[in-house]
Each structure stands twice: as structure tokens, then as C-alpha cells.
Amino acid sequence: MKRNRIVATSVAAAFALGLGLTACSSDDDAAGSGDKATDDAASIPDQLEGWEESAKGKTGQTVRVWLIQPGDSQKAANEYLKTEFEKEYPGNTLVIEEQQWQTYKDKYLSTLAGSDAPDVVEMGNTDTQAFTAIGALLDLTAQYEDLGGDDLLPAFTEIGSLDGHFYAPPYYSAARLAFYSPEAVPGDAPTTLDDYVAKGKELKTDDFSGIYLPGKDWYNVMTYVWAAGAEIATQDADNKWTGGFDTPEGIKGLTQAQDVLQNANSQKVAPADGDESKGTDTFCEGKIGYLAGAGWLGGVISDPAAGCPDGAGKDLKAFAIPGNEAGTAAPTFSGGSNLAVAKNSKNTDLAYGALKIIVGAEYQNMIAEKAMIPALQSSFSSLPDDEATQIGLEVVKTAKPVPASPKWSEVETKSYLKDAFTKLAQGGDPAEIAKTLDQQIADTLNS
Secondary structure, eight states: OOOOOOOOHHHHHHHHHHHTOOOSSOGGGTTOOOOOOOSOGGGSOOTTTTHHHHHHTOOSOEEEEEEESOOHHHHHHHHHHHHHHHHHSTTOEEEEEEEOTTTHHHHHHHHTTSTTOOSEEEEETTTHHHHHHTTOBOOOGGGTTTTTGGGBOHHHHHHTEETTEEOOOEEEEEOEEEEEOTTTSOSOOOSSHHHHHHHHHHHOBTTBEEEOOOTTOHHHHHHHHHHTTOOSEEEOTTSOEEESSSSHHHHHHHHHHHHIIIIISOTTTSOTTOOGGGHHHHHHTTOEEEEEEETTHHHHHHOTTTSOTTTTTTTOEEEOOBOSSTTOBOOOBOEEEEEEEBTTOTTHHHHHHHHHHHHSHHHHHHHHHTTOEESBGGGGGGSOOSHHHHHHHHHHHHOBOOOOOTTHHHHHHTTHHHHHHHHHHTTOOHHHHHHHHHHHHHHHHTO
8 A cells, every 4th residue: 555644643633623623532542542343332322313314315415435546446336336326315426536645644634624525535544543533534333333343354443443433444455465477586486484585585686676675665574573473562451552663573573674674675776765666667677576565566567558567577476475384474564445424524424325335245346356355354255266366365364454543643754664664774773773663653652
């Protein structure tokens, strides 16, 4: 999932105060995690009571759905969304307005509290808690079962919840795989993480990255930390967060990541201070052995316009980055998106009707057929039976989300992970980096 500048929670809080949104958490539990929606949903007021009758009684309304750079995989499903919505709610119109990953956070902050707020919004899963915490999203706790309940992807349900309330169901998940060309990397795929690293080191030259890993690509650096048994941060019963890097497991993971950054990756190809944005272009230039990234990268590489199906990608293959034991997959970053009804929507009833269609079985089956990991586990059966997609499904089951805190966005804004891993790539001491990183993360999440 592409990520660029993330708006800090402190900025979001100022926005909320200035434009009338209220935070969802009290001062005492503002650092609380995104617990799954409470089992006692009946005790929470239903903000959409009677929504269906109200929605069906309306005409002449336009429902605006903001999706972030929807691709070809969503085209047929989005056509179905518009057709189905306008059939179920005749006399009303649904429009999909495309947003950009690079700018959507600023745009949401400037519009969600205003009189021209959209109705349904997509958010990257790492940003969902921040938008929830400022009160920008409608409470959907009473609709949890109606939207799929326990059939929804659990990790995304957790991210879409705060303080026992449910706000944002999942939209889709993106598995992270390792792509390679058998022509460039002959032989079988590695079966353990150590084998993967060793093969990358063997392949590396000054002008060729055995494993492409620029220093700021924190999503892929974290694979080695998680595989070693560490976490970014954990929360105790008193809602206090503690960083997980300055532990034996964390330092072990950082040490292995440093080995990859310096000895399996060519920093001429993927610089210590570079990010992952040039990965597909560099792969198509024939300068990469293993390219780790979201599953949709395979589609980009195979695309005649954007990729190189007749070049480095002509024999493209993929595999799950292996775990410590043969036959297991290493934990990878859980990318993807959540959806929500904007609290300031003028038509929350119609907006919820649109949201139900998107999260519903028909829409989710349609995107699953295009190899997107769907929001509903029951839609997994609609995924293609090809090797890469099925591998991706297994990877998603072991993927790791970021800490479920509304303050996480601030951690990203301050580039703690990117800066730390750049220093790691430049030869910094893993133990010192771990200590500093833990302090920065804990101070931010507990602030």
C-alpha cells in the first residue's frame, strides 16, 4: 500500500477543535487501543435507527463515495455499486470521486468537518484510528453484525474500532509477497528466512540488489523484526504502550535487517535514504533479484503500459517470504483499507446503504475474483486459484497490523521508523537504534 506524508494526530486534534469535531476518547483513555466492537452493542445508541425506511423515502439526493485511486480490479465492482444503489434507492444518484494517496489525508481533514463532507470514505488502515479519534466517522457499533460481524477481517475490524465502539469495516487487504524472475534468479525459491537472506547476499553485486530494500521501506524491514518475535509496541491493561525493539528479539530482528540492508541490497540500486516507490521500475530495469511488496505489484509489472511483461517480468513468479521454519510464512505488514460513513454526511442513511453494498457479498466476491483480498472471509472462495493469489491469501492470515492507537499516525508523520532504519542501513548500532526508537514510539503513543 502506497504511503507518503501522514497527517499528525496533533494536527488532527487541532482541526477537530477548530472545526467542531470531538474526539472519541476521553483524556483518561486517549491512548487506548482499537478494541473490537463491544459484545454489548445493544447498550450503545443506534445512530442509524430506522435508516432503511428513511433512505427509501428520499429522492433527488447525491451520495458521494470517496475511493482512493481505485484500479482496474475494482472497476466492475464499482459499476455494480452505482447500479445497485440507484436500483435500491430510486431517484437518488451515487457518484464515486477518486482521491489520491499522496493528498487524501489533508483533503479529508479539510472537508470531513465541513458542510460539504462526502458520504462514504476510504482510508488507509494505518490512518483509520486517527480519523476515528477526531470524531470524523459515524459510530456503526449497532450495525456490526449487519455489516458482516465476525466474517469481517479481524485485524481490520480491530483497526476500525476504538474504545469498544465500531466505526470502520474493512474494504480489502493487500498481501505482501516476494516477486522474482527465474531467469534472473534460477533455482527453487528459498524455504526459510535465513535461506532467503543468504540467497539475496549471494545475488548481490554493486549494480544488482539480491533483495531490494531501501532504508526507508519500513514495511519490509519490519518483516525481520516480527519474524524474530518482536512487536512495534504492546499495550498493557492500563493502556500504557511499551516499545518492542529494545528487546533481545527486537535487536535480533534489527541485526538481520541490517545484514539485508547492507549485504543483500545494493545501496547503489536502493539507497539507505531511499523509499520503496521505485521498486517496480527498478525491477523492470533488471536490477533486482527479489522484490518484496504488495501483491498488486505483480499486476503492475505484468501490465504492458506500466510494467515489463516482455522484459524482466516475462516469467514473473512470486512466493511468500519464508518464516524461520520451512513451510511457514514470515509475518509481513498488513496493508489495505477501511471504509466509513462520514459523521457530517447530509444523508447518513443513504450513505450507509452504499456502504452495505460495498461490504456486501456480491461486491466483495467481485473484487476477490480480481485477486484482491476481500473484507469478508466468506468471499475468499471467490479468489482465483492461481499460485500467487493463493499464496497471498495465506500471507494475509499471518500479516501484522500497526499498533491500534489513534496516535499511530503521529509516529508515521515524525518518520521515526524511516529515520531509524535509514541509520540501520548506514551502519548504526542496532541496540542504540532500538533504544531510541522505543522511547520515541512510547512517548508518542502515550502522549
